[in-house]
Amino acid sequence: QVQLVESGGGLVQAGGSLRLSCAASGRTFSRSTMGWFRQAPGKEREFVAAMTWIGGSTYGADSVKGRFTISRDIAVNTVYLQMNSLKPEDTAVYYCAADDGTSAVVAGRGRYWGQGTQVTVSS
Numbered sequence: 001q002v003q004l005v006e007s008g009g010g011l012v013q014a015g016g017s018l019r020l021s022c023a024a025s026g027r028t029f030s031r032s033t034m035g036w037f038r039q040a041p042g043k044e045r046e047f048v049a050a051m052t053w054i055g056g057s058t059y060g061a062d063s064v065k066g067r068f069t070i071s072r073d074i075a076v077n078t079v080y081l082q083m084n085s086l087k088p089e090d091t092a093v094y095y096c097a098a099d100d101g102t103s104a105v106v107a108g109r110g111r112y113w114g115q116g117t118q119v120t121v122s123s
Contacts, residue, residue, distance in 0.1 A: 001026050002024070002025070002026035002027050002098075002111075002112045003023075003024070003025045003026050004022055004023070004024050004096045004097070004098060004112055004113060004114035005022065005023045005025075005114055005115070006020060006021065006022050006094065006095065006096050006114040006115065006116060006117040007020070007021050007023075007117060008020040008021050008117060009094060009117030009118045009119045010118075010119070010120070011120045011121075011122065012086055012119075012120070012121055012122070013121070013122050014086060014087055014088055014121055014122065014123050015085060015086065016086050016121070017082070017083060017084045017085075017086065018083050018086065018119060019080055019081065019082050019083070020036070020080065020081040020083070020094055020096075020117060020119070021078055021079075021080055022034065022036070022078060022079045022080070022081075022096030022114055023076070023077060023078045024077045024078065024079070024096075024098060025077060029053050029077060029098060030053055030054055031053065031054065031100050032052075032053045032098050032099060032100050033050055033051065033052050033053065033098065033099065033100070033101065033102040033104075033105040033106075033110075034050065034051055034053060034070075034072065034079040034096065034097070034098045034105070035047065035048075035049065035050035035051070035059075035096070035097045035098070035105040035106060035110065036048040036049050036050070036070065036079075036081045036094060036095070036096060036097075037094070037095045037097060037108060038090075038092035038093065038094045038095070038119075039092055039093050039095070039116075040089075040091060040092040040093075043092075045095070045108060046061065046063075047061050047106055047107075047108060048060070048061055048064055048068065048081065048094070049061065049064065049068055049069075049070040049081060050070065050102065050105050050106050051070045051071070051072055051079060052102060053072065053074070056072070057102075058070055059102070059106055064083075064090075067083065067084050067085045067086075068081060068082065068083050068084070069081070069082040069084075070082075079096065081094070083119070086119075086121045087121060088121045088122065088123045089121075090119060090121050091119060091120050091121050092118075092119060093116040093117065093118050093119075094116060094117050094118075094119055095113055095114055095115075095116045096113070096114040097110035097112060097113050097114070098110055098111075098112040099111050099112060
């Protein structure tokens, strides 16, 4: 059974930083792409960033470029999202997603999803 478990969310002031983690288990992810999405209250879920497990190619939304960085640690099957210069509009539940196809993950159609972690940025 595939499991994606996010952690690292919390409350932070504007301008601050947080690092989210997504620990993956239950299958081999060597051919997968891992991604981060977020959903704010009353808004649709949106793509944030993605990374191929092998090769480390990255993809990111324009709204977070220069502020958020995705990375992974293959040894511990974990993908990270380093979030700097946080803004109140970054407040959302952040979800980790995974699948074998990059396009599917980036489009939000990945088969595997975590339960989400809340990020709240105060002004």
